[in-house]
Amino acid sequence: MAATLFNEALDGYDWIVWTGTINWIESLKDTLNTMFWPAVAAVVLSYRDRVDSSLVVRERQTTTNE
16 A cells, blocks of 8 residues: 555656646546455455365365264
8 A cells, every 4th residue: 555655646746747736536546446456356365265264174074074
């Protein structure tokens, strides 16, 4: 998040140099897109790991009960 905000600060500086203002909408979209997809990937991978772990536990329970 810190790297994204630093990058957006640099982009804001460039916008000021080029146009005299900051394009806040574009900056917000960039920040949301940059943070959204890694967050989605983290949630999916975490869920997948939990599902895999529960399958291993069930498999162990099944083999020990036989």
